[in-house]
Amino acid sequence: MMEPYCEKTLxxxxxAGDENAFKQLFEHHRNTIYSTAFTFTKLVELSEEIVQDVFLKVWLRRATLNDIQHFRPYLFAVTRNHVYKVLKQIAQNHKATVHLVDDELFVTNDIADLLIEKEYNSLL
Incomplete structure (x- = not known):
């Protein structure tokens, strides 16, 4: 049977590296993190990835958890910052993709124009 949830103890x-305590922390907060991520992204898989990434960050920074007075706001800040970072990466990737597509269309039009011009010249 699980003990009652006590955040300071967890x-x-x-x-101290207790994986079972980390699992309890994860179980207690994952839905909140998922909801926050989903509010911004509207994508199920991306929101699930964000949950994993946020808890990975928490685990990697576990040595500093004793210094945190209010964990929930801390977790929200980590989540928010990570969501913004992910959205920024998506926007940059989209911008690069659009730029490549525009360049490709430009090149394609040039080639098409060249072929049409070549046909016209041969007809003349």
């Missing part, structure tokens, strides 16, 4: 245990 944070101390997680900062």
């Amino acid at each position: 944070l101390k245990q997680v900062s």
